[in-house]
Amino acid sequence: MTTILVVDDEFLIADLLATELEDQGYRVLQAHHGKKALEILAHERPALIVTDFMMPLMNGLEMAQAIKSQPQYRDLPIILLSGAQGAIARRYPELFAAVYDKPIELWRLSQAIRALIGPARLAGEGG
Amino acid sequence: MPRSLRRLTSGVEGLDSILGGGLVEGSTYIVQGHPGSGKTILANQVAFHRAAGGDSALYVTLLAESHERLFQFLSTMDFYDPAQVGSRLNYVSAFQTMQEEGLDGVVRLLRREIPRQKASLLILDGLLNAREKAATTLDVKTFIAALQGHVAFASCTALLLTSSNFDDGSGEYTMVDGVLELREEAFGARAVRCLRVRKSRGSAALTGTHQCEITSRGMVTYPRLEALLAQPSVPDQPSEARTTSGVETLDRLLGGGLPVGSITLLTGPSGTGKTSYGLQFLAQSPPDEPALHFGFYETPARLERKAQALGMDLSPLLNAGRLHILWQAPTANLLDGLGQRLLETVRRHGVKRLFLDSFAGFTRAAVDPNRLTEFFTALINELRARGVTVLATCEPYSLHGPQVTLSPPEIGSMVDNLLLVRFAERNAQFLRQLLIIKVRDSAFDPLPREFIITRQGIQLAEAPSGAVKALAGMAVSGDLPL
Numbered sequence: 001m002t003t004i005l006v007v008d009d010e011f012l013i014a015d016l017l018a019t020e021l022e023d024q025g026y027r028v029l030q031a032h033h034g035k036k037a038l039e040i041l042a043h044e045r046p047a048l049i050v051t052d053f054m055m056p057l058m059n060g061l062e063m064a065q066a067i068k069s070q071p072q073y074r075d076l077p078i079i080l081l082s083g084a085q086g087a088i089a090r091r092y093p094e095l096f097a098a099v100y101d102k103p104i105e106l107w108r109l110s111q112a113i114r115a116l117i118g119p120a121r122l123a124g125e126g127g
Numbered sequence: 128m129p130r131s132l133r134r135l136t137s138g139v140e141g142l143d144s145i146l147g148g149g150l151v152e153g154s155t156y157i158v159q160g161h162p163g164s165g166k167t168i169l170a171n172q173v174a175f176h177r178a179a180g181g182d183s184a185l186y187v188t189l190l191a192e193s194h195e196r197l198f199q200f201l202s203t204m205d206f207y208d209p210a211q212v213g214s215r216l217n218y219v220s221a222f223q224t225m226q227e228e229g230l231d232g233v234v235r236l237l238r239r240e241i242p243r244q245k246a247s248l249l250i251l252d253g254l255l256n257a258r259e260k261a262a263t264t265l266d267v268k269t270f271i272a273a274l275q276g277h278v279a280f281a282s283c284t285a286l287l288l289t290s291s292n293f294d295d296g297s298g299e300y301t302m303v304d305g306v307l308e309l310r311e312e313a314f315g316a317r318a319v320r321c322l323r324v325r326k327s328r329g330s331a332a333l334t335g336t337h338q339c340e341i342t343s344r345g346m347v348t349y350p351r352l353e354a355l356l357a358q359p360s361v362p363d364q365p366s367e368a369r370t371t372s373g374v375e376t377l378d379r380l381l382g383g384g385l386p387v388g389s390i391t392l393l394t395g396p397s398g399t400g401k402t403s404y405g406l407q408f409l410a411q412s413p414p415d416e417p418a419l420h421f422g423f424y425e426t427p428a429r430l431e432r433k434a435q436a437l438g439m440d441l442s443p444l445l446n447a448g449r450l451h452i453l454w455q456a457p458t459a460n461l462l463d464g465l466g467q468r469l470l471e472t473v474r475r476h477g478v479k480r481l482f483l484d485s486f487a488g489f490t491r492a493a494v495d496p497n498r499l500t501e502f503f504t505a506l507i508n509e510l511r512a513r514g515v516t517v518l519a520t521c522e523p524y525s526l527h528g529p530q531v532t533l534s535p536p537e538i539g540s541m542v543d544n545l546l547l548v549r550f551a552e553r554n555a556q557f558l559r560q561l562l563i564i565k566v567r568d569s570a571f572d573p574l575p576r577e578f579i580i581t582r583q584g585i586q587l588a589e590a591p592s593g594a595v596k597a598l599a600g601m602a603v604s605g606d607l608p609l
Contacts, residue, residue, distance in 0.1 A: 010194060011223050011226070056224070056240045057240060083194065083198050
């Protein structure tokens with residue numbers, strides 16, 4: 001089953017994203033800051049990460065740097081959703097597959113996710 | 128010698144004066160007020176102000192509301208600088224942490240996050256939620272105590288925002304260093320925002336209720352003038368010097384002009400020529416006395432036209448910066464806002480001659496008329512101490528007749544000099560008369576004079592000899608039958 005990790009400290013946004021992605025058949029894991037996301041990565045292998053920028057303990061940029069410093073995650077796409085910090089994130093094209101400014105329409109985000117990892121595959125389909 | 132506490136400027140206009148010099152570093156404040164009272168604006172304003180000065184601030188929400196919504200709404204404010212967001216100013220949500228790990232989890236998160244962000248300002252939005260989450264009131268107390276410990280250790284100042292009103296006896300109230308309350312008070316059809324410092328540990332805050340408003344500059348607070356200027360801001364140095372009243376004959380009657388730094392009240396019904404005289408008072412200002420017209424009725428354009436009709440051209444004075452006109456429509460002014468605007472202009476331009484047209488503009492703005500005597504006393508004392516020679520107008524209630532009623536009644540004893548212009552009737556003709564009622568510490572000519580408005584300005588002429596009942600506004604010549 002294709003898994004997506006959603007990292008956002010804001011409960012409403014994380015929940016909204018998770019519901020939308022689950023409706024499309026993805027399996028969704030949630031973390032509310034970068035540190036928690038790294039803990040999840042220790043035992044999960046998501047196909048893609050959608051993250052917020054400003055979060056407690058470890059922000060989206062710090063998390064992406066930590067992840068991309070490990071060779072096994074070089075091809076793991078990370079999408080950053082940000083309010084005011086889009087400009088900061090765009091300075092790191094090597095870290096982010098895409099940077100979107102909030103608010104973003106969900107269909108646009110879904111489209112970008114499908115373009116990066118394809119539609120959700122059901123359990124047993126492999127991958 | 129007592130040690131003075133280190134202060135942080137808040138960036139909220141007027142608030143530092145109210146707090147006795149700013150927020151106390153390392154202190155914890157509760158900012159309470161109903162939804163819509165302006166807590167969030169105030170707190171964000173402080174955060175952006177600190178960030179602009181190079182500090183780091185951490186804004187932690189315990190609410191389910193999205194930060195994007197907050198930014199959208201803040202982006203209408205002048206202080207909002209998106210470049211600070213995510214760099215010096217970080218917004219994080221501790222809502223999920225609170226849901227999953229309780230208040231202990233929030234404290235753990237903050238303990239790590241404050242040093243990580245090197246934050247010298249912490250704002251915690253949604254203390255009410257923390258309160259609801261707590262199983263007992265003891266939990267919130269423990270939470271605040273732990274939080275206070277961490278922020279004080281990090282020399283970080285904390286603002287805890289809540290829409291619940293903690294009562295004076297509550298534990299939270301006892302523990303924190305300061306409590307700021309924001310609320311809206313209704314006066315007839317008007318509502319006025321106000322701020323009150325309910326508690327201020329280790330620092331003398333201005334007491335009472337201070338008016339405030341939310342503008343594009345954010346929250347603007349106006350310290351209660353009589354509290355702020357209980358003593359004039361500069362030492363009062365009374366002088367013997369005189370300056371022209373703007374009318375030569377009047378100078379002679381006054382015994383050499385108006386005393387410098389004195390307040391003269393010019394009273395008389397509408398249409399007697401008070402504003403005309405005021406314009407002449409300003410236009411005749413000596414070059415070393417920058418003049419200010421502070422009025423509520425005529426717009427600057429109308430005043431210029433009025434002056435022209437009296438043979439005065441104000442534009443050279445205005446262009447040279449020797450005359451300033453500050454006009455405010457008498458609609459929804461805040462009393463202390465007016466006072467502050469006036470005094471700020473006086474300070475900025477070194478104003479030495481002021482025409483205030485009229486006291487009624489202030490009276491209308493006062494939502495609580497009980498304050499007026501104290502307000503005017505503070506205002507007048509400050510102007511005196513700054514050596515400003517003031518001419519102020521005030522209208523009695525009746526257009527014609529023997530009664531002179533002042534509002535507030537004490538105004539007559541507050542001022543130094545009192546001039547009265549009234550309508551009088553002679554030989555079936557309406558005419559204006561000027562009387563000097565009082566000049567502080569000086570002899571003066573008490574005989575009424577005819578007050579004539581001409582194309583060359585205001586002139587005074589001898590009143591008909593032996594006129595009687597002049598004070599009653601019904602002067603008749605003594606040799607005419609009564």
